Amino acid sequence: MHHWLPESISTYGSDIDSVIRLVYYLTLLAFILMEGALLYMIFIGNKKKGERASYFSGNTLKQALWTLIPLGIVIVVDIYIDYRSATTWGMVMTGADEAKIAVRVEGEQFNWHMIYPGPDELIGTADDLSIENVLHVPVNRKVRLTLTSRDVIHSFFVPVLRLKMDCLPGRDLDVWFEATKVGEYEIPCAELCGFGHSGMIGRLIVHSQEDYDLWLEENWPENLTELAENKL
Ligand SMILES: [Cu+2]
Incomplete structure (x- = not known):
């Protein structure tokens, strides 16, 4: 049905x-x-x-x-x-606070900026990693997203997660999800946000825990981690 x-x-x-x-x-x-x-x-x-x-x-x-x-x-x-x-x-x-993994998502005509806090778990520090349009997460783990926008209103939508929330300029909104299946899925913008709206589409990559750990290792080389630690 x-x-x-x-x-x-x-x-x-x-x-x-x-x-x-x-x-x-x-x-x-x-x-x-x-x-x-x-x-x-x-x-x-x-x-x-x-x-x-x-x-x-x-x-x-x-x-x-x-x-x-x-x-x-x-x-x-x-x-x-x-x-x-x-x-x-x-x-x-509710319950976004319990998530150990946190990513900041900033919508901007016509891309999703996925900002990872890095090993220091703080956003706005030297070891942050900003990726265009691709969100990497491990399977079976709770993930918190902080949604916002750099310009107009966008809407972060992941149909397979049944997750949809507006991204508003000047406001941070926390949502959470836990993906149960490894794979690659679409993240369309669900709010008409300008001439490039239809092309505003990101990808959610759900990794197995081992693949996610490998991805973390690749993206935060030792020196970057040290740099962040010195700053603290
Ligand atoms: Cu948009």
Whole structure:
């Protein structure tokens, strides 16, 4: 039924999908009921040719109820969706602080700058590493991303992780994820941000722990680590 959703490789992916499914089926039910009523009125409940239509005199309460009852149903359904999705939302929106791995992501027309803090675990020091458009992470480890923008509003979107958050100039927003499958995935910008928006696409590379350790070794040569240590 949900084969059109992309593959999920995120620890909270199935929770997000169950919220999507809940909203989808509620909307589908409303659609069938409304369109069913409409088709019934058009094809079955109508008058025969030449027959006069019936006329009703006004009744304020009855007329108001036609609006108030559907409004009540919408509110109840809305609160139910909020109730069902609150736990998922809470889990996704909190807990970024527990992540041991942190990367700063700065959107800029039309690239993603992935800034790694380096061995000193601090951003803004000599051993930082800035990579264009490629985010390297290990599998099965919690990763914190601090999202921001250098110019206009962008939106950091990793469909397979079910992660999407705006990148706002002048503001840092923390999100987290834990990838469960090694591979290469897309990071499109999901906010129309200018003429090059459609080409603003990064890559997420999920490494096995061994490959990630190798990647770390390659990117932080000994002297750079020492340089950072002297600065501290
Ligand atoms: Cu963008």
